[in-house]
Amino acid sequence: MPRQLHLNVNILNAGVFGGSWRFPGTDGTASYTIEHYTSIAKKAEEAKLDAVFLADSPLLDPSIRHRTGNNLEPSTVLARIAAETEHIGLIGTLSSSYNDPVEVARRLGDLDYVTGGRYGWNVVTTAGAVAARNFGRAEEPAHALRYERAAAFTERVVADWAARTALVSPQGRPVVVQAGGSSDGRRLASRIGEVIFSAEQDLDKARAFRTEIREGAVAFGRKADEVVVLPGLSTVIGSTEAEALERRELLDEILPDAYARWRLAGQLGISLDGLADDEPIPAELLVDPDVAGGSQTFYRVVKAIIDAERPTLGQLLKKLSGSGGHRIITGTPEQIADDIETWFQAGAADGFNVMPDVLPSGLDDFADHVVPELRRRGLFRTEYEGATLRSHLGLGLPPAPTSAGFPVPTLEVASR
Amino acid sequence: MSTPVQLTLAVGEPAGPGLVSLAEADAIAALAARVGIAAIRIADASPAGSALDPTVVAAYLAGRHPGLGFVPELSTTHQAPYNTARRVLSLDRATGGRIGLALKAGEGDEVSDANAPDPTASDPAARWAEYALVLTRLWESFPREALIGDQAAAIVVEDSLIAAIDHAGAYYRVAGPLDGPSSVQGRPVLVADLFDVDAVAATADVVVVDHDRASDADAALTQALQGIGRSRADVALFGRVPVRLEAAALAPALAADLRAWRDERRLDGIELVPGGDADEVSTVLRELVPLLAERDTAAPSTLRAAFGLPEFEAVAA
Numbered sequence: 001m002p003r004q005l006h007l008n009v010n011i012l013n014a015g016v017f018g019g020s021w022r023f024p025g026t027d028g029t030a031s032y033t034i035e036h037y038t039s040i041a042k043k044a045e046e047a048k049l050d051a052v053f054l055a056d057s058p059l060l061d062p063s064i065r066h067r068t069g070n071n072l073e074p075s076t077v078l079a080r081i082a083a084e085t086e087h088i089g090l091i092g093t094l095s096s097s098y099n100d101p102v103e104v105a106r107r108l109g110d111l112d113y114v115t116g117g118r119y120g121w122n123v124v125t126t127a128g129a130v131a132a133r134n135f136g137r138a139e140e141p142a143h144a145l146r147y148e149r150a151a152a153f154t155e156r157v158v159a160d161w162a163a164r165t166a167l168v169s170p171q172g173r174p175v176v177v178q179a180g181g182s183s184d185g186r187r188l189a190s191r192i193g194e195v196i197f198s199a200e201q202d203l204d205k206a207r208a209f210r211t212e213i214r215e216g217a218v219a220f221g222r223k224a225d226e227v228v229v230l231p232g233l234s235t236v237i238g239s240t241e242a243e244a245l246e247r248r249e250l251l252d253e254i255l256p257d258a259y260a261r262w263r264l265a266g267q268l269g270i271s272l273d274g275l276a277d278d279e280p281i282p283a284e285l286l287v288d289p290d291v292a293g294g295s296q297t298f299y300r301v302v303k304a305i306i307d308a309e310r311p312t313l314g315q316l317l318k319k320l321s322g323s324g325g326h327r328i329i330t331g332t333p334e335q336i337a338d339d340i341e342t343w344f345q346a347g348a349a350d351g352f353n354v355m356p357d358v359l360p361s362g363l364d365d366f367a368d369h370v371v372p373e374l375r376r377r378g379l380f381r382t383e384y385e386g387a388t389l390r391s392h393l394g395l396g397l398p399p400a401p402t403s404a405g406f407p408v409p410t411l412e413v414a415s416r
Numbered sequence: 417m418s419t420p421v422q423l424t425l426a427v428g429e430p431a432g433p434g435l436v437s438l439a440e441a442d443a444i445a446a447l448a449a450r451v452g453i454a455a456i457r458i459a460d461a462s463p464a465g466s467a468l469d470p471t472v473v474a475a476y477l478a479g480r481h482p483g484l485g486f487v488p489e490l491s492t493t494h495q496a497p498y499n500t501a502r503r504v505l506s507l508d509r510a511t512g513g514r515i516g517l518a519l520k521a522g523e524g525d526e527v528s529d530a531n532a533p534d535p536t537a538s539d540p541a542a543r544w545a546e547y548a549l550v551l552t553r554l555w556e557s558f559p560r561e562a563l564i565g566d567q568a569a570a571i572v573v574e575d576s577l578i579a580a581i582d583h584a585g586a587y588y589r590v591a592g593p594l595d596g597p598s599s600v601q602g603r604p605v606l607v608a609d610l611f612d613v614d615a616v617a618a619t620a621d622v623v624v625v626d627h628d629r630a631s632d633a634d635a636a637l638t639q640a641l642q643g644i645g646r647s648r649a650d651v652a653l654f655g656r657v658p659v660r661l662e663a664a665a666l667a668p669a670l671a672a673d674l675r676a677w678r679d680e681r682r683l684d685g686i687e688l689v690p691g692g693d694a695d696e697v698s699t700v701l702r703e704l705v706p707l708l709a710e711r712d713t714a715a716p717s718t719l720r721a722a723f724g725l726p727e728f729e730a731v732a733a
Binding site for chain 1 (some may be wrong): 596
């Protein structure tokens, strides 16, 4: 059998676009109910996807007035989904910045046991002062320190899992997922990531990124195939190309403008006040990604678009459409399957973290029309072969890290 | 008169007396819902082996037994209050308001300790009281009414109704607000073991006292509540009793003893802690609980209602 795609669905509350929650025929507050998540997971399991994926940050997003936010804590949502499904993998984000490693090791190891070996931990660092203030800090810790802590934290947790003699899940221990695209994040990915959730706009860059991660893994004494690279892919699907483009236009129209400007300003770390839609983004104000604060991943992606295309503010807002920076593809199921196949065969991706434009309708269209097309091409499974996330991903159980035992550095901030 | 009965279980490995497997817990929960148990309290530890994380077990079992309440135990140790508040409120929302939190007194967590306002503070009772206050305030920081989802006006949330808590105490500094709205029962039910009556009086909805310490619990609790302007009727006093029931024929006598104890000590509910294995827990549920709970068949709509607590009122900041 030829190499097989891996497909996750990212249940990003109402959908990846800033206006998803306003899409006609959509219940605007459904993403505040547990049934939204369990029913999407059941649909994804019917389509034999590898996993559902939940993003998370421990904070109320200041943009809440104009767009829905993530609002249910992932470990409890995934345990709930596990109670109502049998096969689908369950990937949930937990911050290494603002959790205690002892507690995370226990809870997530137990979640893996309770789910029958279906759990994957997406380890992130948490940027921003809003989250910091929920944990006794006045401002966000330095980027490098966040990643230094994340690396030690992750190794400590994985070592704790590997040392278990009771409550061991059928897959041995959770899969480690890593989602940071900064220089520090790429190092962490190569060192310990088993699934890499990346943000890529360009096929050549994505191929270079995947190669870098695989070579980096080998440099850390791992095998290249122990790493599965899944770029985010936002999908806008229509039964005809015109219908898809119309849907994409509509998503732009319903994007709350105040949200889009706020989000972009936050990503770029500059003020957009007073800048008209037809004026160019002041590229000279943008610093080098390696010294940017906040999330370097999306800063890097958006800065690359600005550097390459020199867009006006209006053009850039439309291109991003409140989706943050993951690649958006608009088309028929065949066109989307073509794109997925092209990236996959070119070595730019092992699969995708699919981020439907609107939930649940965007996933329904993907599951009902794109997945069958990928199957016709022999690229995607028709049945689950096993019952664990490692089985779905074709991942074995690698040796546990040997460098554990070093202290996990705390994110001390002089805020007293 | 119906009496709320809470059943305590530790879930994990190896299955045996005092510790049931996940599959056994699933069967026990189904039986518990049928016989009128108000809630299953999930223990954080067991001397008999390795216990699973109670919030994970509660989330899993609640997905399979929608009418039942669940009360996971959780210690302050290793858990920053913002994380605890989010996780427990998520559970409460996902179950339609059938969650309580049995908050255990302990130490701090690595994240909060690194920036603790007073690094010398180290009294578990004072920490518990501060932690519980932070939880209750966070649970109220995003009122349900604020979630309006007005698609035409492009307003998800009326954010003027949401407020940071800006808590600064001796142990914690927490800004808030939480990321999700309050639950249908107002907020999760806060359950406190009676280790320090003054520490728990300000925030607890349910106070649990051990069998051998129950003699003056009602009087002490009444006095502590009066001292801070709360009414005894706002709080349920549960008596906790270890039970062994190796033969069904022993159930009527035990039930009579427990009812007499309940009345004598002015208890509002009973927490049963079975010491046997899963089969014995099932015997307790089938034979003893119906004689104690005397509940109508209809399950109450929230845990607060199942515990006989008055409608939710906010704790003063």
